[in-house]
Amino acid sequence: MSLRVGIVGISGFGGGEAMRLVAGHPSFELVYAAGEGSAGSRLGDRFPGAPATLAELVIQKWDPVTLPKLDVLFASLPTGASAEALARVPKEVKIVDIGGDHRYVEGWAYGLADVWPDRIEGRTRVANPGCFPAATLTALAPLLADNLIEPGNIVIDAKTGISGAGRGGGGTFGYADSNENLVPYGLLKHVHMPEMATTIERLSGGSAAGLVFAPHLVPMTRGVLATMYCRGRATTEQCLDAARRFYAGRAFIRVTDRPPQTKWATGSNLAFVSYAADPERNLVIAMGVVDNLGKGAAGQAVQNANLICGLPETTGLEGAPVWP
């Protein structure tokens, strides 16, 4: 039996990727799609490669009043837009909010699915982590849980592909200006910082007051790599071992000996973590890689939907990454 699924924000990159994953999900049926820029057009016009069974679905203008009966709704709206948009969705519709408005908000589970699956199961409202937090926290969690690094002294140098900036930014992120260009932005004041600080504190029990976060736009479409510089006396092997234990049996986390590359994850819900430490210098480098639209958005969202619907969490997410 299929669950009835809707997506709001289908015109954006996150919503589009949710469409792709829902289309391939054996227990989900996409029955509703809404989008600002594409309302009125067929899904097949917007996504010429969409499955034939979905091509005729007409994209709606979002209106919670006319929402059809749904089991699950994925929301992928710009920051600031989803709080209001989702307030009037009926309680019986489970929601996974890929956008940023409900992270660490009362009544919403924080959907860091590989770290805290038990906090998500049984809930009806899940706030998906941001793409940077997905890469960052997945790599840091085992170290923080084992007290291998100081929570108050973490520097995150993060790099993202340009789809991470969203489609709305077309003007700013035009091809000719962005290609062959590497751009630091949002130094020390990125919108993802509070979410990362809070999670670090919950994982470690200590303060994350010294957190430094410097994101960079990289001329590629997908992919996030976070390189984190931490204080700690662990060896590389101790860090890898902590991660292997922490993620034992977790399907989507790969702990690797060598530094992970963003392309390893493209199109998948995988996260790759690795470490390089130098105890003599009191240094641990942690690295996390995700596809910003996969584990960093729609992949993690489907995993969260699986968890709250009582499905095996890997359902519909088994696809291997696309290489090259």
Added chain:
Amino acid sequence: MSLRVGIVGISGFGGGEAMRLVAGHPSFELVYAAGEGSAGSRLGDRFPGAPATLAELVIQKWDPVTLPKLDVLFASLPTGASAEALARVPKEVKIVDIGGDHRYVEGWAYGLADVWPDRIEGRTRVANPGCFPAATLTALAPLLADNLIEPGNIVIDAKTGISGAGRGGGGTFGYADSNENLVPYGLLKHVHMPEMATTIERLSGGSAAGLVFAPHLVPMTRGVLATMYCRGRATTEQCLDAARRFYAGRAFIRVTDRPPQTKWATGSNLAFVSYAADPERNLVIAMGVVDNLGKGAAGQAVQNANLICGLPETTGLEGAPVWP
């Protein structure tokens, strides 16, 4: 029940994509992989994102004598290498040769699966079309079958992503020399020409003597677009209509009103065809788009394997393209 599958040429791009598709195929089990450059390593070393169930498979040096019991073997070897390599494979092993050596060779079906599926079913040896022919012939077939264009007067201007040149060409196709560069090559003498000419003749019954083929390398990883300039008096609508009838019920062909873009197909087994005609100028422009590693190689190969194994031809190939 799963069929036992092997892949030879796993180090190349076509073999790697076959691995990805076989891994996600519900009736195939990958039990054997061989590769020149990667023999001795684990599949998980070569493909860090490979499914955990395959990660421990050790890549072999190719030797038909030590081949395990297989139902299907995919071969993806450089031109000139597969004829000899496959000669001693036991008859009961079905083979799909992604490489170029067996196209239009006695005893081998030519695997243009969406055009001639009935010539493939029941066979045990299939030669997969090249990536350029896959894009080109899929778009031309309906026009040739309906005599809407002259077979002897076709100009093919073809553009391919750089993975189409194979991994062996690393030295030639280094990043810094290839990026931001558009390169015509192999004018009038490309290895795919005879295969295209023969197919055009079989489809039309006429001579393809005037065929012109000009391939170009485009700075992108995947994708083929063939733009074809033909002589004919049909209208655009007549061409589209011919294609819709020709491919009625075919799962992987999309006939589109607007010119197709290569990214529509990325990661999928889809082919997109479209047309723009001007009867007053005796002109029909035909366009075909495929992912050179999908419909142009491993996707079509799996479709062919499905056909010769008596499976529904879409099995394991339902995934929507990855966008963006």
Added chain:
Amino acid sequence: MSLRVGIVGISGFGGGEAMRLVAGHPSFELVYAAGEGSAGSRLGDRFPGAPATLAELVIQKWDPVTLPKLDVLFASLPTGASAEALARVPKEVKIVDIGGDHRYVEGWAYGLADVWPDRIEGRTRVANPGCFPAATLTALAPLLADNLIEPGNIVIDAKTGISGAGRGGGGTFGYADSNENLVPYGLLKHVHMPEMATTIERLSGGSAAGLVFAPHLVPMTRGVLATMYCRGRATTEQCLDAARRFYAGRAFIRVTDRPPQTKWATGSNLAFVSYAADPERNLVIAMGVVDNLGKGAAGQAVQNANLICGLPETTGLEGAPVWP
């Protein structure tokens, strides 16, 4: 002694490249810059790498009434905008219009500088050719002049980097949608067609009625390659020889034995032409490569300005292409 130079349209790619070339020109001094999107800002804000001597120049809102005394004005405005904008510029200001409004317009020389330099010298109004015509006509001119091809039967398959679409198209040409994507557009109805047809007719004396033009967007920033399929009985060597004679002594044209690559021209005012012919098939393939912002826009514009100012035409344009 320096000539006083102005640029209108400095916010666009063509205007920006004109700024770069004027800055390096020994006889030009940039004293005025106007731009829609950047009026009020310093040139150094817009172009952080601009020469220190220009950084403080404040970009103006275009208004011909407040124009300072100028010797030369470069205009790089969107199609449709320059006719009106330039109508009231004083007669004594020489104008090179990089935009499309004045091509083959009464009173304006058509600035195909390497083919017809003598029609440009002594003029005060020059309409710069479009980027596609620059690549196309440069390669075709010697063949047409020697009657080696039929003027009425030319197919132009043209490929351009995305800066060729202009900066205004940021929304349409966002990075994530354009990267790894090859896009045909404007089939048979591109705005550059009349200009090419007219020039072909003037060069050959015959009709260009059968002209076919199919442009494609390629995922790279700069570069145009035109591949042209023509009817003719010449050999490759005859075509090369015709071009070598036609362009003898011309500084910016390179006739090459092998097919030209777009990156050969990046950042320069060079054009590369080559040919591959097969007399038995009545076929001549002509290829032309330019940088769409160099010979295809600002480079050619500076060359034209040199011609009308009585300077050696290579002044300020000697820089070798940037590779890789």
Added chain:
Amino acid sequence: MSLRVGIVGISGFGGGEAMRLVAGHPSFELVYAAGEGSAGSRLGDRFPGAPATLAELVIQKWDPVTLPKLDVLFASLPTGASAEALARVPKEVKIVDIGGDHRYVEGWAYGLADVWPDRIEGRTRVANPGCFPAATLTALAPLLADNLIEPGNIVIDAKTGISGAGRGGGGTFGYADSNENLVPYGLLKHVHMPEMATTIERLSGGSAAGLVFAPHLVPMTRGVLATMYCRGRATTEQCLDAARRFYAGRAFIRVTDRPPQTKWATGSNLAFVSYAADPERNLVIAMGVVDNLGKGAAGQAVQNANLICGLPETTGLEGAPVWP
């Protein structure tokens, strides 16, 4: 009067860029070029866009015995190859070694031209800094000179375009594997580390023992961005002010309020530096951008050659960056 110039290592990216700059230099004449992979071919075959005056120069196999009379030799050889190759070059030939073998070697000046021009003038042997050190040290020097940061506690997260890995690595850095991929490598053990540590110590007078260096390959051709995390109590404005004073009157250094982007420098000898500090967190982020083939290699080399030849240091280096 022109100085006679030679280049050894013309087949590599650094040697090729040196060729481009020497070709445009008013006081240099290229009379000799040597290269491993291209010996015997004409310069015009290797660089189709090379100035016509250089096209006929035949590339030699390197042999110091048959060296013609030269005033200046640029060497751009792989690490480990230049020490021996240059040992027998006559003393009267001035050498700028772009390769790594002579940095902080007895008898060779370290060519950090914008920081220590006076240590370079009058010398005959100059070791050019590596591309990472050029970006890193240019941004750090003013802070270290003013004691605004602790020298022993610097984390360098560096990102380079793929030409920084050299052309020899074609196999490793093939287009399809490198495109859309972000790759950390050489963590904590990169060959550029000692050079950076030594320079930091000389600039500060303190120990650089805690230096952390993590380089990353970014899918673009040119450009280096170093993001550095330092300990210090200065404000952003104090850092910017220190840099403006330190580099007052230096032609190639741009101190910018906003974070620099790699494309600002493409094709030029410019370096961009900026800072973002938070005294409450004892944090200074320093950023440096260079073109790895410009200020990071051939541009700096020409600047050094100007210094040792008694020419104005900007000669031949005035060209503005190529954008976009």
